Amino acid sequence: MAAITDLSxxxxxxxxxxxxxxxxxxxxxxxxxxxxxVGATNAAVAGKYVSLWQYDGTHxxxxxxxxxxxxxxxxxxxxxxxxxxGSREKWLTQVSGASSAAGVLLLYDRLLxxxxxxxxxxxxxxxxxxxxxxxxxxxxxxxxxxxFYEVYTQxxxxxxxxxxxxxxxxxxxxxxxxxxxxxxxxxxxQSGYIIPLAAGDKGVQAVEKVKLTATTGTAGDFxxxxxxxxxxxxIGTVGVMGxxxxxxxxxxxxxxxxxxxLAFLFLSNSTTAPELTYGLSFVEK
Amino acid sequence: xxxxxxxxxxxALQEQNSVNAIITGGTGANTRLHDLYRGIIDxxxxxxxxxxxxxxxxxxSNTTALNYYLxxxxxxxxxxxxxxxxxxxxxxxxxxxxxxSHQGGLDGNSALTQTTNLPTAALTRFTSGVGVMIxxxxxxxxxxxxxxxxxxxxNQAGTSGRTTVAQVFGTSANNTxGRMLILPLAAGDTGARSVxxxTLALATGASGNFGVTLFKILGAIALDTTNNSFTNDxxxxxxxxxxxxxxDTSHISLLGAFSNTTSSGxxxxxxxxx
Numbered sequence: 001m002a003a004i005t006d007l008s009x010x011x012x013x014x015x016x017x018x019x020x021x022x023x024x025x026x027x028x029x030x031x032x033x034x035x036x037x038v039g040a041t042n043a044a045v046a047g048k049y050v051s052l053w054q055y056d057g058t059h060x061x062x063x064x065x066x067x068x069x070x071x072x073x074x075x076x077x078x079x080x081x082x083x084x085x086g087s088r089e090k091w092l093t094q095v096s097g098a099s100s101a102a103g104v105l106l107l108y109d110r111l112l113x114x115x116x117x118x119x120x121x122x123x124x125x126x127x128x129x130x131x132x133x134x135x136x137x138x139x140x141x142x143x144x145x146x147x148f149y150e151v152y153t154q155x156x157x158x159x160x161x162x163x164x165x166x167x168x169x170x171x172x173x174x175x176x177x178x179x180x181x182x183x184x185x186x187x188x189x190q191s192g193y194i195i196p197l198a199a200g201d202k203g204v205q206a207v208e209k210v211k212l213t214a215t216t217g218t219a220g221d222f223x224x225x226x227x228x229x230x231x232x233x234x235i236g237t238v239g240v241m242g243x244x245x246x247x248x249x250x251x252x253x254x255x256x257x258x259x260x261x262l263a264f265l266f267l268s269n270s271t272t273a274p275e276l277t278y279g280l281s282f283v284e285k
Numbered sequence: 286x287x288x289x290x291x292x293x294x295x296x297a298l299q300e301q302n303s304v305n306a307i308i309t310g311g312t313g314a315n316t317r318l319h320d321l322y323r324g325i326i327d328x329x330x331x332x333x334x335x336x337x338x339x340x341x342x343x344x345x346s347n348t349t350a351l352n353y354y355l356x357x358x359x360x361x362x363x364x365x366x367x368x369x370x371x372x373x374x375x376x377x378x379x380x381x382x383x384x385x386s387h388q389g390g391l392d393g394n395s396a397l398t399q400t401t402n403l404p405t406a407a408l409t410r411f412t413s414g415v416g417v418m419i420x421x422x423x424x425x426x427x428x429x430x431x432x433x434x435x436x437x438x439x440n441q442a443g444t445s446g447r448t449t450v451a452q453v454f455g456t457s458a459n460n461t462x463g464r465m466l467i468l469p470l471a472a473g474d475t476g477a478r479s480v481x482x483x484t485l486a487l488a489t490g491a492s493g494n495f496g497v498t499l500f501k502i503l504g505a506i507a508l509d510t511t512n513n514s515f516t517n518d519x520x521x522x523x524x525x526x527x528x529x530x531x532x533d534t535s536h537i538s539l540l541g542a543f544s545n546t547t548s549s550g551x552x553x554x555x556x557x558x559x
Contacts, residue, residue, distance in 0.1 A: 007520070008290030014519065014528040015364055017287030024526045026380070026502035028418065028467040035433070035451030056450040056469035058418050063472065080415075080475040096505050096525040098378055098542060100316060239316025239542050241378035241507040245522040277318065277380070277542075279505055281527040 002285055004091060004253055013283040019088060021284040025079060029057040031100070031273035033190065038273035041154040042189035044101065049192040049265040050274065051150050053077050053110075062263070064115035064152040064221060068127060068134045071110050071261040078110070079262035081282065088284040090256040096243035097233045097278035102269040105233040105242075105278065110261040111136050111145065112207075115223035119155030119182060119216040127207040127224045130173075135206060138257040139228045142169035142205035148192040148265075149181060149210070150225050156217030159183025163211050164195050164224075169203035177201075182216025192225065192265050230254050230262075233278075241277075256282065286361055288528070288557075297366045297557030298518065304351040306539055306552045316377070317458060320422040320465040320498065321539040322349065322384065329353070336424040337496055340388040342406040343536035350384075350536040351554070358558050363531045366557045367518035368506050372550035377543035379506040379552055381529070384538040385410060385417065386479075389496030393427025393455070393489045398437075403497070404481045410532050411501050414441035414478035419449060419468040420498040420540075421483070423461065428490030431456045436468055436483045436497070441476040455489035465498070465540055500538075503529040506552065508543075518555075531556070 004010050013020025031038045033054050044050045053062040054077070062077020073081050084090040097105045112134070117125045128134060139145055149162060162181040167173045179195040180186050186193060197204065207224050231254065235242040246253045256262070266274050288294050306325045327334050329348040345352055355363070370379065388402040411417050419436060434454035439445040449468040453459050459466060470477065480497045504526030506517055517523035531537070539552060 006291075008292075011288050011291055011294045011519075011528065013287075015287035015530065016362075017289060020287070022527055022530070024503070024529060025416065026418075026505070026526075028469070030450075030452055030467075030469050032450065032452070032469070035435075037453065056452075058467060058470055059475045060470050060472040061450070076472045093527060094519075094525050096507065237376065237509070237544075239378075239544050240376050240509050241505055241525070243505075243507055243523065243525055245519070245525075247519065248522050277505075279502065279525050281525065283527070 004285060010247055013285060019284060021085060023082060023282045024279060025081065026279040027058055029055045029276040031275050032056045044268040044271050044273050045185050045188060045191065046268060046270050048185060049267050051190050051192040052264045052266055054190060065113045065223065066116055068112065068114040070112050070134060070137050072259040073261055075261055077263065081262060083258050084284045090282050090284050092230065092254045092256050092280060092282055093247060094243065094245050094281040095231050095233050096241050097235055097276060098239060098241040099235045100238060100275040101272035102238050103235055104267040105235060106229060106265040106267065107231045108227040108229045108263060108265065109138060109257060110225060110227055110263045111138055112226040113223060115152050115221055117222050118219045119222060120219045122212050122214060124209045124211050126209050130208055132206050138260060142203040145203040145226055145228050146194055147204050147207055148194045148225050149222055150192045151187065151189050151220065151222045153221035154189045155187045155220035155222055156182050156215065157187065158217040159186060160212055160214040160216055165208045166204050167206040168201040169205060171205065175201060181212060294366065298555060300557045302355060302556045304355060304537060304554045304556060306351050308550050316542055316544060318465045318540055318542045319463045321541050324463060336494060337387050337389040339402050340406040342386045342409050343384050344409065344534045345536060347536055352535065352537045355556060357533055359533045361558045363556050363558055365504055365529045365531065365554050367555040368524050368552060369514065369516050370506050370508060370550065370552040371514040372508050375543040376510060377508050377541060380502050380540040381504040381554065382500040382502050382538050382540055383410060383535045384498065384500050386499040387496060389424055389494055391483055391495045393493040393495060394491055396485050396488050398482050398484045400482045405479045405497055405499055408478060410534060414476040417476040417499055417501050419477050419480055420500060421466045421495055422498045423464045423493060423495045425494040426462050427460045427493035427495060428455055429457055429460055430487060430490040432485050432487040432489050434483065434485050437481045439478045440474040447471050447474060454485060460489060
């Protein structure tokens, strides 16, 4: 691994020197799912994350994944970045975003996902299982990985608790943590709700299963997503482009793993479904 | 040739090869994306550029290109190394685009499949279509009745008969002169080579005039305070897209979104030879 040396190195690679292979990708996302405007069942909730995975856009949208899988940059819905060539690595240098609703964009690498879980079942619902055959292929140590439950079809109006059983970044299995699921603010499709980890844990290697304490009243369709957050981009004012330039501010220039499935959550300030334009810049070294 | 180091970049900033856009007051919905093609006076004629009709592939030799007066750099590569911009009473952002192909003459009051002045002219840059977006530019306001629009296009793999996902069209925020509506692509697609037809689900109530614009975004300029001037580059921040590379024949143009309906201001892009 060879980090960007200094500003001169970055400038040189931005302009294609030293096999810098600069890549700029700009994206437009409409507040529509498969051509249908976002409505009551998938409305944004102020203060909660909207998942943009299925939002229509200029690189096509993602879909409910079904069986547990490891998505990559070639999965529909992923930002269509190219993998670095030779033995080089890919580095994220800038992110920008403008939206029709104020909020915060969260760029993440979508490491593993599953859908098809039920909002009415109180039985154990398998994610990767006790002896997983589908495992993380990026950030496999798990440090910094987060888990959110992602709603694909609206679940019920009765609030209950979801308990997640997982393996932490130290490799310790049977860890458990909980989050509210169902009820107002915790049920809409195209939403993501981060499940806090147990005290002392720094990340997740695998999720064995989830279990609801009681039914939410409607099965709907929800899933579990393991993700590695990469950057937060504040969009403080509607219509104004917020940006992060990693050459001029913390946390430095993030490395992007080969095959990374880059996607976004949007922490909304309002109930307005966001219409977004955003861009990302990369170089290789 | 790449800029070798910070000194080369600094020297490039001093070259002062620049392109200037004076953006006149326009109308349109707040915070919505606008095509500034007709909001920027053609410097060679002093007139507002004409509404396109037949399908045309655009290049630097068109007088509407912001880089029309720049020298040819070939075989070297030109880069956007910085930007100076200002706005009058508005905040928002500019998107710097390479305007690849456009046409006009489509009818906002027809629910038939429209092929007038289509297909779009073949791309002469970014010919694979990867990253090329499909926009609908409203040249004369269409009606206020809510509708949706789809287009039949050829994707970046050369597959024809692809259909964009339905996008809103008409209604008060999406019918005004200058508005740009970007069409989401079908799942799996990452760009477009051409558009063959456009279909409205419903008539909007007024014909107006709109057309297809194929473009690639090169960079973005953040405008985050009103009545201010901004100097942006990849060192000071605010110019997104790194140090965007141009092709010698690029037709540089702007899109913009602003906090007010009067989108006036100016933008200067500093161009340097690599």
